Amino acid sequence: MSALKICLVASEVAPFAKTGGLADVAAALPRYLHAAGHDVRVFLPRYAKSELDPAETHPVDFMSDVHLAMGRLQFQYSVVTTRLPGSDLRVYAVDCPPLYGRAGIYGEEDDHLRFAFLTRAAIESCQRMGWSPHVFHCNDWHTALLPLYLKTVYGWDSMFRDSRTLLTIHNIAYQGVFARSVLRDLSLDGDAQRFYASDLEAGIVNFLKTGVLHADLLSTVSPTYAREIQSGELGMGLQGLLAQRTRSLIGILNGVDYAEWDPASDPRLPAHYGVDDLAGKEENKRRLLAELELAPADRAPLMGVISRLTAQKGFELLYEALPRALAERDTRLIALGSGATDYEGFFTQLQTKFPGKVCYYRGFSEDLAHRIEAASDIFLMPSRFEPCGLNQMYSLRYGTVPIVHRTGGLADSVQQWHWETQTGTGFLFEHFDRQGLAWALESALATYENPEAWAKLVRNGMTQDFSWEKQGAQYVEVYRRLSGVG
Numbered sequence: 001m002s003a004l005k006i007c008l009v010a011s012e013v014a015p016f017a018k019t020g021g022l023a024d025v026a027a028a029l030p031r032y033l034h035a036a037g038h039d040v041r042v043f044l045p046r047y048a049k050s051e052l053d054p055a056e057t058h059p060v061d062f063m064s065d066v067h068l069a070m071g072r073l074q075f076q077y078s079v080v081t082t083r084l085p086g087s088d089l090r091v092y093a094v095d096c097p098p099l100y101g102r103a104g105i106y107g108e109e110d111d112h113l114r115f116a117f118l119t120r121a122a123i124e125s126c127q128r129m130g131w132s133p134h135v136f137h138c139n140d141w142h143t144a145l146l147p148l149y150l151k152t153v154y155g156w157d158s159m160f161r162d163s164r165t166l167l168t169i170h171n172i173a174y175q176g177v178f179a180r181s182v183l184r185d186l187s188l189d190g191d192a193q194r195f196y197a198s199d200l201e202a203g204i205v206n207f208l209k210t211g212v213l214h215a216d217l218l219s220t221v222s223p224t225y226a227r228e229i230q231s232g233e234l235g236m237g238l239q240g241l242l243a244q245r246t247r248s249l250i251g252i253l254n255g256v257d258y259a260e261w262d263p264a265s266d267p268r269l270p271a272h273y274g275v276d277d278l279a280g281k282e283e284n285k286r287r288l289l290a291e292l293e294l295a296p297a298d299r300a301p302l303m304g305v306i307s308r309l310t311a312q313k314g315f316e317l318l319y320e321a322l323p324r325a326l327a328e329r330d331t332r333l334i335a336l337g338s339g340a341t342d343y344e345g346f347f348t349q350l351q352t353k354f355p356g357k358v359c360y361y362r363g364f365s366e367d368l369a370h371r372i373e374a375a376s377d378i379f380l381m382p383s384r385f386e387p388c389g390l391n392q393m394y395s396l397r398y399g400t401v402p403i404v405h406r407t408g409g410l411a412d413s414v415q416q417w418h419w420e421t422q423t424g425t426g427f428l429f430e431h432f433d434r435q436g437l438a439w440a441l442e443s444a445l446a447t448y449e450n451p452e453a454w455a456k457l458v459r460n461g462m463t464q465d466f467s468w469e470k471q472g473a474q475y476v477e478v479y480r481r482l483s484g485v486g
């Protein structure tokens with residue numbers, strides 16, 4: 001079979017820029033594709049806070065001080081290339097300080113321009129490299145205009161005649177909706193008819209919806225979420241359109257990069273361990289509790305939370321059950337994350353109310369995320385909806401039993417524990433309500449009290465395989481089907 005040429009464009013790629021799971025996937029999938037012998041080129045912006053190792057980062061020939069007009073606005077950009085850690089794959093960072101030299105990654109008032117620019121810079125870089133990808137793989141609203149640009153602004157270029165487009169929806173809750181007037185700055189004002197007519201009438205343009213209209217194929221990050229977004233509230237207004245394209249919409253569960261997330265080799269852990277010897281897990285727990293000044297808990301369960309604190313993540317379900325569990329039982333909690341003030345307030349209050357039992361770290365810390373996965377016994381992920389979710393899969397490998405709402409990728413990756421058959425990997429509650437969560441938490445805490453059952457449950461989870469070798473092969477199949485390359 002011949003090697004594929006894949007151009008993947010994303011707003012975040014770990015470790016260069018990360019706010020959530022998109023970054024993990026946009027690094028791990030290309031790493032897998034490259035190792036499998038495909039020619040994959042990844043583009044992302046070079047943000048002010050991107051830490052590129054100077055020894056590994058080089059300018060790209062013919063791509064410095066390139067001129068690019070967005071409507072009447074003139075920009076110059078350069079492309080630098082850097083090595084993806086753990087691989088010899090080189091990724092391309094688009095360097096344009098007026099657009100990307102800001103403190104944050106998202107939330108700027110010209111985000112429409114910043115991310116449309118990224119897609120155009122990626123396309124123009126392909127032109128300069130004389131490289132025709134079989135597939136442009138776009139991710140989320142930020143890069144969703146790429147298929148339309150190929151048909152319009154770059155429609156003249158025959159080098160893309162056989163290129164196909166795949167748009168992966170990692171989270172339909174973010175669609176990139178802007179005032180219609182931005183079309184001029186996108187160099188698309190002559191192509192307004194290609195946007196959704198009723199949006200234009202309402203004075204808006206929607207990047208993701210436009211991508212859904214124009215991409216050759218659509219995918220999302222779990223089979224269950226692929227079904228959920230075609231009906232009802234989880235489609236966030238796009239359900240009708242997606243249902244019309246149902247034959248072109250597939251769900252592929254994300255993989256786990258076990259080179260990054262394996263307790264047997266994770267360099268961030270003080271002690272390593274594996275399914276046949278969990279002594280290292282106990283050691284990680286002891287050390288983390290001590291460092292965070294929590295009381296020792298050799299026989300008591302430690303619960304972990306690592307999350308963006310947004311409404312999607314459903315932490316209001318914990319508001320009664322968690323304080324009750326902390327008050328009535330010998331339990332500990334370590335929570336990591338920041339975002340919505342009500343969620344932050346909840347974890348802050350718990351910390352004040354239960355000194356020695358609860359630690360809340362408000363912020364982002366890759367080190368602490370790995371250490372919480374390793375130290376915890378139980379992982380709390382009550383998401384209202386979850387396109388895929390990675391932490392529940394990391395938890396399984398780290399021997400940390402997930403408690404999840406049966407939705408999206410959580411439903412596809414966690415199996416209910418059954419005492420009688422000793423099967424299953426975690427606890428799932430069906431309906432998004434406090435009773436459901438309370439039931440799942442009680443069941444988990446009760447099971448923890450039986451060390452033999454708990455050991456079996458942990459073992460079941462640790463032996464699951466969500467590697468990219470399995471999941472990535474499904475993308476390769478899709479790329480081949482799409483491009484006709486055998």
Ligand code: ADP
Pocket residue numbers: 019020021022024306307308336337338363364365366369388389390391392
């Ligand atoms: P989402 O993409 O919706 O945030 P995922 O479960 O797919 O959810 O991925 C979240 C990723 O972000 C994981 O790698 C997780 O460890 C990481 N993460 C989330 N919050 C934090 C944080 N505060 N500090 C460090 N890593 C975090």
Ligand code: GLC
Pocket residue numbers: 020021022025170171221254386387388389390409
């Ligand atoms: C999104 C989703 C999350 C998914 C991640 C990577 O941020 O919220 O469920 O795992 O993208 O695909």
